[in-house]
Amino acid sequence: MKRNRFLILTLSTFAVGSIIVSCKKLEKNIYNDVPTENFYQTPAQITAGIAPTYAALVPLQTEAVFQSNEATTDEMIVPTRGGDWFDGGKWQALWKHTFTPDIGTFNDAWNNLSTGITKANFILNILNNLSTKPSNIATINAEIKVLRDYYIFYLMDMYGNVPLVTDFNTDPSKVVTVQRKDVYAFLETDLKANVPLLSAKAASNYGHMTRYGGYMLLAKLYLNAQVYTGNPQWANASAMADSVIKSGLYSLQPVFLDNFAVANDGSVENIFVIPFDKTYIPGNQIQAYTLNYNSQFTFDLLGQPYNGFCSPRAFYLSFTDADVRKKMFLVGQQYSSAGAPLTDKGTGLKVAFSPYVNELSNPADSFKFAGVRSVKYAPEPGSFPSSSNDGVRFRLADAYLMKAEADLHMGSAATALPLVNAIRQRAGVPTWASADLTYDNLLAERGREMAWEGWRRNDLIRFEVATGTKYWSGGRLPGKTQDADTHTYIFPIPNLQIIANSKLTQNPGY
Template structure:
C-alpha cells in the first residue's frame, strides 16, 4: 500500500459535511461551516474531496459483490457447499450454474456498488462545475474518467442500464440500451483522455490517468462485437499499442511481484485501489478462500471462512493432467508442480495447493476432515493433515472441506488481519499485451500476436514458446495470466465459450448439463429491488 494524496486526505474529507445540493429533499444537519465555496481553494483540497469518489472502489476486494458475480459465473472459481457451510440459500450455486435469478442479493450488492460510485462522481462533478476556479477542469476530467470506469463495469455486467449524469435529476430513470451506454463511454473517453495526467508517480498512484482511461477504451473496443455487434479490432490494437509502447510501464520480471503485500513499486500495474489493513479496509480474500485451520499457517488474527476454490479443470490448464495424473481424479495423492518435460509455470503462485503447515513449520491438522475424503488422510495416526487438493468431488451438497486449489494470487501477510494491505490491481500491462495479441490475431497478423503471447509465457517461467496460435491457446493463456482479475467471464463471452457446459462434477445429482445456457445469460438480470423501486426500469430479456 502506498500513501498518496487521495488516501492521506481521505480521513479528513469523510469527517466533513459539505453543503452540496442532492437529488432529494432531505434536511441535512450541518456539522461544519466548511462549504464548497470556501474549501476548494488549493489542489490538496480538491484531492481530498476526490478521495470520497475513489473510496467507492473499496467494495472490489470483498465477498458478494461485482468481483464475486464475475468470478463465480466463470470457469475459474466455485464455492462448494461443504456440509452445512456455504449453501447460503443456493445463491452461490445459482451463480456458478448460470441459473441467475433477479432476487439474488449478489446482483443488488453489485448494482449498489456501481451506482454508488457513479452517484459520488456525479455529486462531485456538479460541485466542481459550480466553482469559479481554474483548477476544477482537470479534476472534473478525472471524475468523469472514474465515472466511465463504473459505467463500463455496469454495462458489461447488466447491459441495458440507466444513464444518469445529472446529480440534480429528480425523475426516475429508464434503461438505456447497451449501444447507447457504449456510445456515451466512447464519447466521454475521447473528450477526457487528452486532459488526464500521464505521469506514473506518487501524485497519480491509485488515480485515473490517461493510461487507465486508454485501458477502458481498449477493452470497449476489444469487446465491441459483443456490446454492439460490430468488431473494432483495429481501434483496440491502437489503444493497446499506445499503452505498451508509449506508456511508462514495463513487465515485472517476476509475475508474483505485482501482487505482493507492498506492491506499490510494481512497474506493471496501471491502476490499483490502495487497500490498507488499518486505514482502508475491504480486501478480504485471505478470509474468503483459506481453510479455517489456515489461521495457524499465517498466524492470522481471525479465522478464515473456507470458501472460494479454484475449479479443478482451470487449475489443470497450468499443470497438464496428462503429464501429472496425480493432480486429478477421485484419488489425489500429491502435487507435481514440475511437469515431466521440465517446464514450470511461475504463475502457479496464483494458487495454494498441497500440504499446509503451521507458522512454526509443523504440520497443520484438520480434525474435521470428512470420512468420505478419498485420500485416506482421515486415518493418519497423527491426525488428518490439511492438504489443499485441486480435486473437487462435488459442489453440492457435500463438497470436501479441503478440496480445490485456493486463491494465492496476492501474498498473505503473516500475522495479518481480515483486511489485507496489498493494493488491488484493476489494470496492468500484462493484460494490455495479451489484448494487443488478440487484436492482431483477429486482424490476421499472427506473427506479431505470437511474439506478444510468448513475451507473457517467457515471463511466466521456463515455458516453451508457442509456434502456432489459435482461439483455444489464446483464451487459455489469457486465463493463466489473468486469473481472478475479473476478466474471465468477459473473455469466455468474447471467445464464445460462455455457453459451453461446465465440467460434470463427480457425485452431482444433476442428470443434465451442469449449468443453464442461453445468450440472455451473457447479461446478469437487473436486480429485483431496483425494478420494484423504479417502475420505469425494464428487466433484461430472458428473465421475465
C-alpha cells in the same frame, strides 16, 4: 508506509465526516456544512474533495462485482461445505447459470456501481457550480468523468441495458433503462474527450485514474464492442492497448507475484490500483474468502478465514508445473508458519487441499479441503480480514494480451505472438510458435495470467461471441449443463431495483 496513500487521510478524516455520500438515496441537504466556496483550491483540498469517488472502488475488489464475475466461470467455485456457503443456493446458481433477479449478490453489485456513479455526479455538480473554480478544473473534471465511466462500463458489461445518469440533478422518476449500444456510444464519446486531458503516471497520482488507465478502459470497451453492439472494433482495441505499451512508462514486473505482494505499490507493471491498508483502508479480503480456517496458522492471521472461494481441478491443471504462476495456488498438505504439518482439530484430518471439487455440495469433513486456494494476493501476517495489498485493476500484461487478441482477429499473428511470448517467458514456460497462437490457447493464457482478477466472465463471453465456441455457456464439472440460450450473457436486473423504479425493464430471459 506505502508511498502516497492518498486515500488514507481523506477517508479517515475529512471525507468520511464531511463529504462521503450515502450508498442509498442522496439527500442534498446533508452537504450544507461542506465549505465548497473556499474549497477545491489547493492540491490537498482537491484530493480530499474527489476522494469519495475513489472510495466507491473499495467493494469492487473482492465483494459483489468480483464475485459475480468470477464465481460464474470455470475459474472460481464456491462449493457448499456441510452447512457452510449454501446461502440460499446462490453460489450454486452462479456456477450453474441458473440466475434469478432475486440473487442478493447482483443487487449488491448494482448498488456498489451505482454508488460510484452517483458520487462522481455529485462531486462534478459541486465543482462546476463553484464561483471560484480551481485553475485545473478541466483536468479534475476529466479525472472524475473517466472514473465514472469505469463504473458505468462495469454496470453495462454486467447488466446490459442500464440507466445512464450523468447529472446529479436528474429527476429519479425519469430514470429508465438505456440500450446497451447507446451506453457504449456514450462511453466511447466521453472517454475519447476526457482521457487525453488526464495526467500521465507520476508518484503524486498513485491510485488515481491516469491517462493510461483511461486508455486501458477504452481498450476494454473496444475489445468487447462486438458483445455490446454487434460490431467488432479490433483495430481501435489494438490502438488503445498500444498507446499504453508504447508509452514506455510501464514494463513487465520481473517476478509475476510481486504485482500482488503486500507491498505492491512499487510494481512497474500496475497501471491503475485501489490502494488498501489493513487498518486505514480495509476491503481487500480475498485471503479471508479463500483460505481454510486452519490457514490462520500458516500465515499468522488474526482470525480464521472463511473457507469459501477456490479453483476447481480443470482450471488448476491448465497450469504446467514449470509455470511460476501456478504458485498463486495452495494445494496439498499445509503447514504452520513454524513448518509443522497442520491437522484440523475438529476432525483430526490432515489439512491438505485437493484440486478435486467433484460436487457442488458435500457434508463430508474431507470436503472442507476440496479446491485449491488462491494466494495470488499474498496473505499478510498480522492482518484479518483485510490485507494491505493494493488491488490491481489494470496492468501492462493485460494490455499485451488485449493487443495480441485484437491483432489475431485482424490476421496479424506476427505482431500478436511476441506479446504473448513475453508473458510466457516471464512465467517460465516455453514460448509459442505461430501454430500455437489459436483462440483456444490465447483464452487459456488469459486465464492463467489474469486469474482471480475479475475478468474471466468478460473474457469467456467475448471469445464465445467472436468464435462461436461455448466457452461461457457450455457445460462443465461439477454439475453445470450447457445454457439453454445466450440470455445469461448479461445478468438480470435485480428485483429490488425494479421495485424501487418500475420504469426499469428486465432483461430478456429473466
